[in-house]
Amino acid sequence: MSVAPDHTPRMERLRPAERLGQAxxxxxxxxxxxxGWLAIGSPSSWLTLTVSGLAMGMMIFVMASxxxxxxxLMDVINFGHGAFISLGAFLGISVLLALxxxxxxxxxxxxxxxxxLAIAVAMVLTGLVGWxxxxxxxxxxxxxxxxxxxxxxxxxxxxxxxxxxxxxxDEIFLTRPEALKGAVTxxxxxxxxxxxxxxxFGLVIFVxxxxxxxxxxxxxxxxxxxxxxxxxxxxxxRLRLVFIGVFIAGSALAGxxxxxxxxxxxxxxxxxxxxxxxxxxxxxIIGGLGSVEGAFIGALLVGLLQNYVAFLEPKxxxxxxxxxxxxxxxxxxxxxxxxxxxx
Amino acid sequence: MSEPILQLTGVETDIAxxxxxxxxxxxxxxxxxTMLLGRNGVGKTTTLKTIMGHWRARAGAIxxxxxxxxxxxxxxxxxxxxxxxxxxxxIFTDLTVEExxxxxxxxxxxxxxxxxxxxxxxxxxxxxxxxxxxxxSGGQKQMLSIARVMAEERRLYLIDEPTKxxxxxxxxxxxxxxxELKAAGASILLVEQNFAVARALGDSAxxxxxGRIVWTGAxxxxxxxxxxxxxxxxxxxxxxx
Numbered sequence: 001m002s003v004a005p006d007h008t009p010r011m012e013r014l015r016p017a018e019r020l021g022q023a024x025x026x027x028x029x030x031x032x033x034x035x036g037w038l039a040i041g042s043p044s045s046w047l048t049l050t051v052s053g054l055a056m057g058m059m060i061f062v063m064a065s066x067x068x069x070x071x072x073l074m075d076v077i078n079f080g081h082g083a084f085i086s087l088g089a090f091l092g093i094s095v096l097l098a099l100x101x102x103x104x105x106x107x108x109x110x111x112x113x114x115x116x117l118a119i120a121v122a123m124v125l126t127g128l129v130g131w132x133x134x135x136x137x138x139x140x141x142x143x144x145x146x147x148x149x150x151x152x153x154x155x156x157x158x159x160x161x162x163x164x165x166x167x168x169x170d171e172i173f174l175t176r177p178e179a180l181k182g183a184v185t186x187x188x189x190x191x192x193x194x195x196x197x198x199x200x201f202g203l204v205i206f207v208x209x210x211x212x213x214x215x216x217x218x219x220x221x222x223x224x225x226x227x228x229x230x231x232x233x234x235x236x237x238r239l240r241l242v243f244i245g246v247f248i249a250g251s252a253l254a255g256x257x258x259x260x261x262x263x264x265x266x267x268x269x270x271x272x273x274x275x276x277x278x279x280x281x282x283x284x285i286i287g288g289l290g291s292v293e294g295a296f297i298g299a300l301l302v303g304l305l306q307n308y309v310a311f312l313e314p315k316x317x318x319x320x321x322x323x324x325x326x327x328x329x330x331x332x333x334x335x336x337x338x339x340x341x342x343x
Numbered sequence: 344m345s346e347p348i349l350q351l352t353g354v355e356t357d358i359a360x361x362x363x364x365x366x367x368x369x370x371x372x373x374x375x376x377t378m379l380l381g382r383n384g385v386g387k388t389t390t391l392k393t394i395m396g397h398w399r400a401r402a403g404a405i406x407x408x409x410x411x412x413x414x415x416x417x418x419x420x421x422x423x424x425x426x427x428x429x430x431x432x433x434i435f436t437d438l439t440v441e442e443x444x445x446x447x448x449x450x451x452x453x454x455x456x457x458x459x460x461x462x463x464x465x466x467x468x469x470x471x472x473x474x475x476x477x478x479x480s481g482g483q484k485q486m487l488s489i490a491r492v493m494a495e496e497r498r499l500y501l502i503d504e505p506t507k508x509x510x511x512x513x514x515x516x517x518x519x520x521x522x523e524l525k526a527a528g529a530s531i532l533l534v535e536q537n538f539a540v541a542r543a544l545g546d547s548a549x550x551x552x553x554g555r556i557v558w559t560g561a562x563x564x565x566x567x568x569x570x571x572x573x574x575x576x577x578x579x580x581x582x583x584x
Contacts, residue, residue: 220446224435231433234395235491236421236449339437 025336029300036308047189049307055195057303058202059264063257063276064283064295065209066250072226072290072339074243076138077145080152081254081280083133083159084126085273088255089262090167092122093174103177111177115263122259123252129159130251134244156274163270171269174262198260205253206296213292222246226290226339282321286328288335297336298328348373348499348530349394354403356386356393363389365554366403371499376521376531378541378562381551382577387534388430390551391501394532395427396420408498421449424498428505430534432488436477440468443476443487447494461490464520482513489520500524500531506540518543542566550575 033050040046067081095118096103102114137155141147175181176194183190213219221242225232229239254273261276262268283302287294302321310317328336347370356364363386371377379387392398394405396417405413412420421427435443444453444461462469465486471479476487485505492500505521506514518540524531525544535541541548545562558565558575565571 217445220438220442224438224442224446227435227437228433230397230417231429231435232446233417234397234421234427234429234433235447236418238416238418 025294025297028336029297029304032301032304032308036304039308039312044187044189045311047187048191049311050304051189051191051195051199053304053307054300055198055202055264055303056307057300058199058205059257059260060276060279060283060302061202061296061299062205062260063254064280064287064299065205065292066246066253067280068284068287068290068292068295069222069226069246070243070250071284073222073229073239073246074142075145076142077148078138078152079149079277080133080137080155080159081250082273082275082277083156084130084251084254085258085261085276086163086268086270087129087159087273088122088126088252088258089268089272090163090172090258090270091125091255092118092259093172093262093268094167095121096174096177097172103175106178108179111179114177115180119256119259122255126255126258127248127252130254131244131248133251134247138247160270160274167270169270171267173267175266176263180263194263198264201260205256206292209292218242218245223339279321282325286325286335288332288338290339291335291337294335294337294339346373347371348408349532350404350406351390351394352404352406354390354393354400354405356389356398357401358389358398363554364393364400367393367551367554367556369549369556369559371530371532372547373530374528375546376525376533376544378545378548379532379534379551380541380548380565380576385551386554387551388503389554391427391503391532391534392429394420394501395425424496426492426495426497426500428488428492428500428502430503430507432484434476434479434484434487436475438476439473440476440479440487441472443491444468444494447491450495453494457494461493464493464523465490465516482509482516485509485513485517486520489517493520493524498530500529500533502531503534504536505533506535506537514540538566 036050037043037046040049063081063085067078070076070078070081096114099114099117102110105111133155137151138148141151180194180197183192184196185191211219213223221232221237221239225237225239225242233239257276258273261272265272279302283295283298286301287296287298301324305320305324306317309320332338349369349371351367351369354364354367355362367386367390369379369390379390381387389398393400396412396415396419400413403413404411407420407423407425410423412423415423435446438446444458448454467479467483468486468490471483476484479487489502489505492502502521505517509517514537521531521533521540521544531544533541533544535544542562548558548560548562548565549556550558550565552575558571565575
């Protein structure tokens with residue numbers, strides 16, 4: 001093939017204000033942390049609240065990441081996502097309760113093995129239930145939002161009732177494995193060991209998701225599918241299969257989030273996932289539909305703000321996240337980093 | 344005329360309550376460039392999208408390389424060897440140029456020789472290889488959309504208005520790339536409003552009106568007959584030049 005006449009390559013350069021606008025979502029978390037430091041005053045309290053907020057944010061991110069991709073890929077609104085959170089918590093905690101010798105042992109290795117086993121069981125089984133949920137409940141209502149809301153809420157109720165049938169109607173209390181109990185002191189602040197672990201674990205999940213989405217072909221297909229599914233199919237990829245995979249992975253991540261939340265709260269109920277869905281939806285909306293990075297930043301903002309406000313003005317804690325969502329949507333009506341623009 | 348690689352027989356397509364294609368009969372010969380011409384809104388884009396499976400044919404049959412593909416989903420049609428460049432280009436703007444090209448090679452890794460050919464045809468794509476496609480200019484996006492369909496061997500190319508809204512210099516680059524494809528023996532069904540490009544590239548032409556093919560013949564015959572152009576499309580190529 002011969003060489004075409006060259007055109008001086010030119011890219012439409014962004015103005016500084018536009019570049020700042022693109023970077024702004026990434027700056028929100030450090031800005032909020034700084035504001036928290038100024039408002040709280042006490043460095044040790046600020047550090048404790050910041051770690052707690054980050055831990056909470058990471059857990060919400062784990063729960064929300066699958067939901068945002070499911071919406072982005074196939075335009076499916078899944079109100080049943082909360083059921084996977086509850087189910088994951090019950091499955092994981094059942095494993096831990098069945099291994100009292102491992103969780104009560106004064107051995108970090110045994111404790112962590114028990115937790116990892118609980119997570120593995122919860123993720124695998126929740127993923128399988130997610131597969132069935134997609135096949136039986138979601139698939140018949142593709143493209144029909146109102147029906148999706150109705151049937152996925154129905155699915156949520158059915159799974160919650162099944163949890164009642166299997167595990168009973170009462171809440172179940174648990175204690176964390178020995179190694180995860182207590183706190184470490186750093187710079188005069190008491191930092192719960194489990195919260196530090198949750199921050200680290202959430203970061204690992206986020207980095208792993210980013211690597212899969214950015215460095216693998218399946219990740220490329222998912223990112224492209226969120227933006228323009230029809231074109232992905234035009235290139236020869238069966239988006240339906242990709243979506244099923246993402247739905248299963250999203251359900252498994254919700255199950256993982258459920259286990260993490262259960263260990264954080266040390267109590268589980270069938271309705272815990274349903275209650276978490278308020279925060280999960282806020283995160284998905286303010287992050288921008290279809291954006292894993294947006295969900296990550298949104299989750300950290302939600303976790304930090306809730307902890308700071310609960311400390312500074314407890315009466316406002318409940319409405320702080322609604323206020324955050326309102327402010328962000330007034331600033332960016334499609335969320336901070338929307339990927340789904342044309343749907 | 345050689346054996347058609349694509350044959351549409353009585354194809355009808357509805358979009359919502361509108362009956363857009365009203366019995367399209369069209370043959371695209373192998374190894375040739377077939378121009379699909381007509382006024383705006385007569386069904387040219389819908390014809391391409393029906394062939395690709397974006398819209399389902401309500402009636403009629405689509406045969407590709409001897410196989411009936413009327414009921415096949417879009418990915419199966421793509422895997423059978425049909426490449427499509429839509430009018431809106433379909434670029435993944437949040438992905439880099441490189442990622443767009445990697446994705447376009449659905450059956451395996453990008454072949455280096457093929458990639459070099461793409462760079463030779465569209466040099467700016469090499470320059471902006473690692474840049475987000477959303478930051479490219481309109482002409483560069485169109486180059487990427489054509490480059491993407493060249494990322495793999497295709498048996499048929501469906502290309503919808505590749506020069507629409509482009510500067511003359513970019514139009515000549517597009518025309519050159521399409522000529523190269525044609526010289527390599529590709530079968531192309533091309534919707535094009537730029538008559539100079541159509542005349543230069545087309546071997547045969549099919550003119551649509553009101554959801555049907557109303558004329559088929561050699562492109563040279565249509566290009567030479569101003570009265571025929573006026574009758575079929577409402578203007579002649581001479582006046583449009």
